Each structure stands twice: as structure tokens, then as C-alpha cells.
Amino acid sequence: MVEVRETELKVIVFQLKDEEYAIPVQQVRSIEKVQHITRVPRTPKFVKGVINLRGVVTPIIDLRERFGIESQSFNEQTRVIIVALGEIEVGLIVDAANDVLDIPVKSIEPPPEVIEAIEADYINGVAKVGKRLLILLNLEKVLDAEKSVLA
């Protein structure tokens, strides 16, 4: 779960199809434009390959594929969000990175029973900020599930 001690949570907001998602800023290393991706054979389909991130070979996951949303070709808006979780560092391909927001912890609600297209497993909660609805991503689950796939 996200830390509840502080009253506000700083998040990076990104777009995937019609939905807006959020990742706590502590888990984000940087946001990059799409560059040449080297395909890695015999890995799950959502693993797009690896990139050269300033000398570090970094794996890239296509979040659309990961969540089973139909894929679209990359455009000017497409971004790679480099996230770090413990020893693991990966890039997530998203449609666009929109915003950095402080959301009040109080506004976060547990994930609703049914969420369109995405398994509730990957979600920590939903936050309402003004008219926007932000889906808080559970990074552990997003990254962990594939590890078992690979193993």
C-alpha cells in the first residue's frame, strides 16, 4: 500500500488510452522519449526489449500490452517512464506523461470491484482530484507477475 502517514502524495500522472494513472514520485527515476528498443527474444509479449539508458541496459514494458489494451503505434506523445523498485529498474511505455500532482491521501479510495479492462490486482486505489479520476498503480504487482512468467 501507499504510505498513509503523509497527508499528501506526490504522483506522476500518465495516460493510457482514456484513463489517467498515477505512480508515486519516489518510484520514478526519469521520464524519457522513446528511443531505439532492442527486442529480446523469447520473453513475454509485453516486454518490448531493452534500451540504452545512459549506459545502463534497461528493460522496457509496454503497459498497454501488459493490461491487455489494444496497442497503438508510438507518436510524439509516447513516453517511457523509468521506474525503480528495489533492485529492479524498468521503463514503462505510456501514451503520454501529463502531470505531477499532489493528491490528498484522504481522496484515495480502495479499488472498486470492477474496473474496466484492468485486473483490480494492479491497482492500489482510486483518487478523485477535482473532476479527474486517477488510478494508483501497484508497481510491485505490475512487475512481479512477469517475473513468475519469465521464471
Place this chain on the structure above:
Amino acid sequence: MSQYLEIFIDESKEHLQTINEQLLELEKNPEDLSIVNEIFRSAHTLKGMSATMGFEDLANLTHQMENVLDGIRNHKIVVTADLLDVVFSAVDDLEAMVNSIAEGGDGKRDVHEVVQQLKQIEKGEVPSFASETKQEAVNTAPALVQTYGEFEYNILQQSKEQGFYAYEIRVKLRADCLLKAARVFMVFEVLNQAGEVIKSNPPVEQLEEEQFDQEFIVTVVTKEPTEQIYERIMKVSEIEEVVVHAIDVDQFKSAQEAVPKETEVVAAQESEEVAVTVEKTEQKEKETAHKQAAANKTIRVNIERLDILMNLFEELVIDRGRLEQISRELNHPELHETVERMSRISSDLQNIILNMRMVPVETVFNRFPRMVRQLARDLGKKINLEIIGAETELDRTVIDEIGDPLVHLLRNAIDHGIEMPEVRRAKGKPEEGTVKLKAYHSGNHVFIEIEDDGAGINREKVLQKAINKGVISKQNVANLTDKQICELIFASGFSTADKISDISGRGVGLDVVKNTIESLGGSVTIDSEEGSGSIFSIQLPLTLSIISVMLVEIQHEKYAIPLSSIIETAIIKKEDVLHAHHQKVIDFRGKVVPLLFLKDVFEVPAVKEEEDFLSVVIVRKGEKMAGLVVDSFIGQQEVVLKSLGNYLTSVFAISGATILGDGQVALIIDCNALIK
């Protein structure tokens, strides 16, 4: 404090290593006092350092050890294998303490027992062991406690022939005994009436000066029976306990034989090689002088800094590749010249940095003599370990990994290879088996060989076992060469020992050895002749971080194949591809080599038209070969090996990645995984 702590730990480890080495040396030449002095110096420094740093237990134990060494130095204590066992165990304790400190512990340890034993040795007593079994061992083999020279042994023998009995008498005085020297005198008086005192421990002079605790041992020859001797001594007052033990000279001979024989063998060898030995010592002296001179000019650098330097340099190598590419594209002569110059300089720099990370294999080898000694004692075998080329250097990353495989192979050689002394004698071999550990450079590789003059590999037994264990099917047996049969012992779940011993034989060792070495980019082979021994030969790359590769293109994707696995490249006409058992093969220099289409293996999206010629990279894994079919060869290049990170672990047939001159990532193909 912490900065001193690091130095303290490093230096302590060095001193302990010196002590270990010199103790082994001392065991071979118990008379050589210069060795004792060497140990004493190291122990003394260690004591001083640990006292300064406030590690009391460490200082105390070292102090106790120092006392014993001092005794040896002053001829008060005789060096025996048992004594060395105690000192070795003390060193083990010291090592454990230093390690505990290094891991952030307080370096405390219960060393009561060892300290007690050391104290007893110091006082010239038989160390009393806490455990019952060891006590028995001491009782049944008193010869090891009271040591006898050739002269005393002759007396014992002659006395026996003349009908005398030999007794070893242990006399313990009462704790409150006031005039110990007087009591000793009275005991000697009594014994001299009954027979003749041959030897005492501690020596008579020390007994007279009361330089002993409460106990002493006297060896006498007499015609009187045990009981009478016992009663006579008990008549002396203030004596607490007397133990009279009859010495069977013959039995004593066999028990004793081990020690002098060993020295004899050594002596014989020495006399044969006098000239060589002299030369060697001279050389050694030169080496030490050389080492000392070199030592003055070195500084300690934290390994982390070297790693950082290496990483930075790797970045440079990537940019170098990029520059080379740009200059080729622009074809500007001055740029070309500058880039070429820079490339040369950076190659030199690369050599220097790689050399800086090189560590002599000595750091791994130097723990083996102790291990071999212990194993030999445990197994009741006689083994001489020869280490050759300990100064050979290897990259630190390889050094860190190579220790365990070598331990496995050495244990294997000692446990399975070298026979028991009786067996060896029966076969007409010297009782003492020889295990040679040899390291040397050759080309871009380092070779480490473990050679024993033991039983060798019994091919029949190996085959039988392999069939029983399902490692190989009966049909395939006929096609195997001798070498291939030997290599079966590397298969997992294989063990040829008739009974499982503590040391090896659970069949988990050798396949792990093979895997570890292959994961380092090396290989291991066996050469064995039944009856006369085996050689295990390990080939390792000099470094792991920068490797030479062949870049190839498969459709639009670039892959790198390590040069170390490539035999050669070839372009083959499509018509020359043959079919055998649903497998495409080619006839390559008279050998049938299966083809692997990397396009299919790596599921590369097809974009290009098929051509009439196949570009094939012939790679090998040990004896096996395969032809990897690619679309085109790009060329040979030095690249920096990078890991795929912690997320993508265990990707099939990919051992890592590298960054090319244009900044793109190319995957490195793991040929070992492709060849089954």
C-alpha cells in the same frame, strides 16, 4: 575508527595467512627456527594491533599462541603434529574472530578450550582435550606426546631385546605441593633404583627449576612389572596420581613410523634435489627481496574505486566505438587520424585498467595447503600438494568465483584420486600421493590444472554407473571416446565412489564445478590414465567485463557472438545443406555439423528476402560444434559486457548485452545454451 578498522582487518588477514603458511612450513621442517621467528613476528604484530583496537579476546588468544611459539623458539617445546593441530585450531579461531569483526561483529568468541590447551603446551604438558574420544587417542598413542628421537628409540629397542620393559609414567603432583623439584628428584631416585630413566618431558633441567605445572612424563626401562613401579612412586609423598603405561616398542614403531618416514621421504627428496633446492631458496630469497622492494611502492586502493574506474572506462569504450563509426562515415583524414590515435591510447589504458584489477591466484591457492593437510589427516592418506604458478594473475571477478570449483576438484582428487598408502605401496607407487595445482597464462586465457598421481578414472566403472543412473543410454556407449567417457563424471547426479564420504561423493560436486566454470566463460576438461592419475584442466578468460565478439546481423537485428566460442565463419551454398533426422546439417571439414537458424531460434520478424548463400558461424562447446546461420557478418569488435538487469533474468540463450557505437543495444549470444 572505521578507516583504521578496514586496515586492521586487511592486515590481520594477511598476518593470519602468513601464520598459516609458515605453520605448514614448520611442520615440514620442525627444526627450522627462522620459520618460528617468522610466525612469532606475525603473531606479535597481530597481538599488538588487536590490543590497540580493543579486541581483547583476539589479543589474549594471540598472546597465548605467542607463548607457545616462544617455547618452541627456546627449545622448551618440541614441535609435533598434535601441537600444530592445537595451534592451527587457535589460528582458525583467530580467523573466525577477524571475520566476525569484518562483518561488523564484536570479534568475541569462546576460546577457553584452545587457550587451555595452549597453556598446557606452554607448560610442557600434554594438552588435555575436552572430548572423551580425543582423550583416548592421547592415551592409546602416547608416542605422539612423548616424542622420541632416533637415539632414544634405539635404546628402547635394545632394552627390549635384553628383556627390559619400557614404561611411560605420568606423574601428577598435588596442587599444594611445596617443593616440586624435591618431589621430582625423589621420583627420579626411585626410578633409577628400579631401572633407567631415558627421557622426561619437560626435560630434567626444567623439572629441577620447577618449570612445570603439576604433571610430568618420564620414560623408563626396567625389569620390574607395572604394579611395582606404580607402588614405588606412590610411596613418594605429595603425589596425587601416577599413570604407568607400558610401551610396546613394536607398536610404538609403527605409530612412530609415520613421523620419521615422512621426514625421511622429504629428506630423500631433498638430497636428490639438493642443487635444485638451493637454487630455489636463492630464488625465493630474491623473490622476497623483490617483493619487499615492490611492497614499498604500492598503495592500497579500495576495490570499489577500481570498479568505478572500470565502469567509467567502459563508457569510454562505447564512445570510442561511436567515434570510430562516425569517422568512418565522414571519411575525414584528420578526424580519422585523431580517432585512430585515441583508439590506440584507450587500448593501452584498457590494458592498464584491466591489469590493475588483476589479482594473483595465490589469494585463492593459499588456503589450499591447510585444507589438503586436514583432508589427508582425516582420510589417513599421505599427500604432498605442489603449487606451481601461484603468481599467475586473473581478473578479480573471476578470482571471486573460482575458489569453490577448485575446492571441489581438489577434494575430488584427494578423496577419489589418491589411493590409501597401503594400496599405493602395493601398486609400487610412493606412499605419498602428489597433487599438483598449476596455473599459467596462455593467450587470452588462464589455465588451471589439477593433477594427481592417483588411481585415475576407471572407465568401465564410469560407464556402468552412467548407464545405471540413466545419464547415458546403452546404445550410445559404443560411440564414446575415452575422453567423452571421462567427461561423463561431470553429468549431474553422478558419483563413482563406492561409499559416500564426508568429503565428496554425493555427486553434487562436479556438475556444479562444470556449470560455474562455464558461466565464467571457461571450460573444463579431463585427461586420465587408469592407474597413474588424472589431470583436470580449467580454461578461463582473463577478464569478464570486456570481451571480443563477432557482430552479426539477423534480419535487421544485431547480435554479438563471443569470439571465444567461434571456430570460424563460412559462407555456404544452399545446395550444400544436408538433411539428417529432420535436422539440417553441413559437412564442415569432414565433420557433420548441425545448423541452427538463429532467425527461428530468436523468432526474428522476417523482413528480408532469403538469399542463395548462408552465412554460418561455426561455434563450439567443448567437443561439440554447431553452425549458427545468420544473415551477414558485421565484424569483430571489443565490447563491454553488460547485464540485462534484475528484471530480465534467465533469458534463453542470451548471456548479456552490450552497447554499440551507435548507442544501440546488441544482445550477446550464449553459445553454450544453444548447443545441447
